[in-house]
Amino acid sequence: MRHIKHSSMWVGLVIMLPLFWEGVTCQVVPGYSIDVPPSVPVQEGLCVTIPCNFTADYRITFKNSFGYWMREALKSHYIIATNNKSNPVRKTNFNLTGNPDTGDCSLTITNARKEDAGTYYFRFVESKTSAVKYSFNSMKTTITVIDLTEEPVISDPGTVIAGINKTLTCTPPGNCSATSLVIQWRKSNVAGVWENSSTVTFTPSLNDHQENITCQTTNSRGMTTQKTILLDVCYFPSFTDKEDTNVCTVRVVDSIFIIGIVIGNIAAFILINVASYFCLKRHMEKRQLGNASPDSKTQDMESTYQELTEQKTDIYYSLKAR
Numbered sequence: 001m002r003h004i005k006h007s008s009m010w011v012g013l014v015i016m017l018p019l020f021w022e023g024v025t026c027q028v029v030p031g032y033s034i035d036v037p038p039s040v041p042v043q044e045g046l047c048v049t050i051p052c053n054f055t056a057d058y059r060i061t062f063k064n065s066f067g068y069w070m071r072e073a074l075k076s077h078y079i080i081a082t083n084n085k086s087n088p089v090r091k092t093n094f095n096l097t098g099n100p101d102t103g104d105c106s107l108t109i110t111n112a113r114k115e116d117a118g119t120y121y122f123r124f125v126e127s128k129t130s131a132v133k134y135s136f137n138s139m140k141t142t143i144t145v146i147d148l149t150e151e152p153v154i155s156d157p158g159t160v161i162a163g164i165n166k167t168l169t170c171t172p173p174g175n176c177s178a179t180s181l182v183i184q185w186r187k188s189n190v191a192g193v194w195e196n197s198s199t200v201t202f203t204p205s206l207n208d209h210q211e212n213i214t215c216q217t218t219n220s221r222g223m224t225t226q227k228t229i230l231l232d233v234c235y236f237p238s239f240t241d242k243e244d245t246n247v248c249t250v251r252v253v254d255s256i257f258i259i260g261i262v263i264g265n266i267a268a269f270i271l272i273n274v275a276s277y278f279c280l281k282r283h284m285e286k287r288q289l290g291n292a293s294p295d296s297k298t299q300d301m302e303s304t305y306q307e308l309t310e311q312k313t314d315i316y317y318s319l320k321a322r
């Protein structure tokens with residue numbers, strides 16, 4: 001009894017060992033190994049790049065080699081992506097984006113569909129005549145296609161100033177360069193679809209203050225995700241305006257405006273200095289002539305200063321009006 005138990009344990013170990021060994025090293029034939037995640041989830045309509053690298057014949061550099069991503073099907077395994085241009089692969093949303101010549105077998109899926117869910121593995125062929133050919137089918141990758149939940153991203157609107165055009169960009173989720181998602185914008189004070197593209201340019205008005213802007217992405221099965229931002233529109237008051245709600249403060253104003261103010265101030269500073277120089281010069285001349293009363297001198301200086309202050313204010317307001 002004890003003996004039987006003992007031997008069955010040994011049989012178990014003998015069976016289990018190669019499995020463990022295989023699982024840990026992912027290497028069945030010496031010199032051949034692959035690193036690829038065993039399972040990858042992708043949201044329906046989005047993209048994913050499955051990182052993958054391999055070693056064949058103890059090497060990771062080859063020349064004009066071929067890589068194939070195979071799909072495991074019930075009856076046969078078939079190619080879903082390859083860099084062998086002469087191989088007829090029906091147009092799919094799978095792409096071997098890694099270069100097998102550098103041991104890179106990365107696979108990219110764009111616009112994932114429910115029917116893409118399945119089990120896949122990589123096959124390497126160094127060349128037609130080379131003996132270095134291998135199917136890494138002991139290390140498969142299972143792709144699962146899950147519901148679309150990730151939200152798109154709306155670019156930071158920064159300061160929104162009434163009357164000054166603003167462009168907003170909506171980036172669909174999933175970091176896809178090519179996406180089949182439909183992008184639509186909505187604005188709470190506009191009925192229906194506001195814009196049918198990834199960017200929208202508009203002239204904000206005070207009526208847009210505290211309105212919602214929403215970017216919505218829709219996949220081929222009509223699933224949607226969206227992102228909403230609240231518009232905060234400020235304005236530059238005219239001289240007659242007495243209320244001061246939503247007045248754009250210098251603190252939040254676009255850097256261009258700040259630069260404008262800085263340049264304006266520098267110009268005014270130079271003007272004041274140049275004027276002071278002439279003022280001083282005139283003052284000295286008058287003093288040398290000795291025919292000016294102290295009172296009129298002060299008046300002279302003051303009126304020049306007054307003029308300059310006015311000038312500076314003009315520059316400021318002409319900048320503000322822009």
Ligand SMILES: *[C@@H]1O[C@H](CO)[C@@H](O)[C@H](O)[C@H]1NC(C)=O
Pocket residue numbers: 033034035053054055060103
């Ligand atoms: C994959 O690349 C990593 C990092 O370069 C390396 O450590 C690993 O050994 C590679 N795997 C295979 C199977 O070549």
Ligand SMILES: *[C@@H]1O[C@H](CO)[C@@H](O)[C@H](O)[C@H]1NC(C)=O
Pocket residue numbers: 066084085086087088125126127128
């Ligand atoms: C590339 O594809 C063609 C067409 O299927 C095939 O005849 C050829 O053997 C392939 N080349 C390699 C190196 O597998």
Ligand SMILES: *[C@@H]1O[C@H](CO)[C@@H](O)[C@H](O)[C@H]1NC(C)=O
Pocket residue numbers: 095096097
């Ligand atoms: C696959 O990816 C390669 C490399 O990024 C690119 O040159 C090629 O056009 C892509 N093919 C498809 C069908 O997307």
Ligand SMILES: *[C@@H]1O[C@H](CO)[C@@H](O)[C@H](O)[C@H]1NC(C)=O
Pocket residue numbers: 175177
């Ligand atoms: C987005 O994809 C590019 C290449 O297409 C990659 O360089 C970048 O790291 C990715 N960004 C994120 C956040 O995944």
Ligand SMILES: *[C@@H]1O[C@H](CO)[C@@H](O)[C@H](O)[C@H]1NC(C)=O
Pocket residue numbers: 193194195196
């Ligand atoms: C956006 O597309 C929808 C459907 O194609 C259309 O009904 C709507 O008029 C379009 N709206 C704009 C602003 O282009």
Ligand SMILES: *[C@@H]1O[C@H](CO)[C@@H](O)[C@H](O)[C@H]1NC(C)=O
Pocket residue numbers: 165201202203
């Ligand atoms: C501001 O945006 C509107 C709407 O897109 C456009 O018609 C107008 O030409 C733009 N104005 C400037 C100055 O860019």
Ligand SMILES: *[C@@H]1O[C@H](CO)[C@@H](O)[C@H](O)[C@H]1NC(C)=O
Pocket residue numbers: 188210211212228
């Ligand atoms: C903006 O959206 C929030 C919730 O996202 C909602 O409570 C609010 O009523 C909306 N405002 C307008 C003007 O539609």
